[in-house]
Amino acid sequence: MKQLEDEKKKEISEKYRKIVQIGATVGLVLTVLIAIWVATGTYFKPTDQGGMFETHLKQLGVFGPILFILIQIIQVVLPIIPGGAVSVSGTVVWGYEWGFVYNYIGIFIGSMIAFHLARQYGEFFVKCFVSDETYDKYMGWTRNEKRFSWILGILFFLPAAPDDILCMIAGLTTMSFKKFVWIFIPTKAVSTYVFTVMMQEMIFFFIHHIWPWLTNFFS
Numbered sequence: 729m730k731q732l733e734d735e736k737k738k739e740i741s742e743k744y745r746k747i748v749q750i751g752a753t754v755g756l757v758l759t760v761l762i763a764i765w766v767a768t769g770t771y772f773k774p775t776d777q778g779g780m781f782e783t784h785l786k787q788l789g790v791f792g793p794i795l796f797i798l799i800q801i802i803q804v805v806l807p808i809i810p811g812g813a814v815s816v817s818g819t820v821v822w823g824y825e826w827g828f829v830y831n832y833i834g835i836f837i838g839s840m841i842a843f844h845l846a847r848q849y850g851e852f853f854v855k856c857f858v859s860d861e862t863y864d865k866y867m868g869w870t871r872n873e874k875r876f877s878w879i880l881g882i883l884f885f886l887p888a889a890p891d892d893i894l895c896m897i898a899g900l901t902t903m904s905f906k907k908f909v910w911i912f913i914p915t916k917a918v919s920t921y922v923f924t925v926m927m928q929e930m931i932f933f934f935i936h937h938i939w940p941w942l943t944n945f946f947s
Contacts, residue, residue: 745856793822793830800834805841807857807892815920816927824928828921835920836912839895843908846899854896866897873902877911884915887923891916 788795796818803814815835819827846854855863870876880898883889898908 742855745859793826796821796830797834797837800831801838801841804835804838804892804895805845815924819924819928824921824925828924831924832917832920835891835916839891839912839916840909842892842895843899843905846896850900854893854900857896858893862893866893867900870897870901876901877903877907880908881911881915884912885919887919887926889919 800814800818815831818831821827822830851863858866869879876898880894883894884891895908895912
């Protein structure tokens with residue numbers, strides 16, 4: 729009976745994983761298209777240059793940041809939208825300081841939810857997002873709890889680490905929620921700020937230098 733239940737769970741998790749993979753691909757394509765639209769269109773330009781984005785953003789008031797935080801939470805729990813793109817858009821829209829604050833609030837809440845969902849639903853939930861091979865690799869890190877705590881802190885500190893999956897893996901261990909939070913808070917704060925600042929500078933450089941050169945070259 730248990731074997732049948734395990735096989736059923738595996739079948740369901742594989743179906744969800746395919747849906748997530750398709751969603752991630754669609755999300756990546758949409759992100760690229762939106763980036764091109766931002767670079768070439770007038771909507772996101774300053775108001776004195778005909779852009780309307782700042783005006784519409786002000787009209788949203790407090791609902792603008794709330795909506796952004798919700799999007800950030802969703803992309804952590806359901807990694808379909810590229811997280812880096814969401815984080816960078818926050819600093820582009822609200823600047824380094826408030827962009828970081830809104831980014832971090834969303835990432836923090838989403839990560840705590842991912843931790844609790846994994847702890848509640850176990851291996852089945854995590855395997856909806858990663859292959860068996862990836863799952864086994866990450867779970868291999870957890871055999872030594874002290875070592876895993878260090879690995880978790882180091883990877884949270886690195887901008888390109890798969891934080892959403894790491895939060896879920898941590899939820900499968902005996903690590904206390906309090907310890908997880910204390911590892912997450914300082915390391916992820918630093919990596920979030922550094923990553924978004926670096927990416928924003930790269931995007932601005934592309935928009936103001938590389939893109940004009942490309943348009944002139946091919947015109």
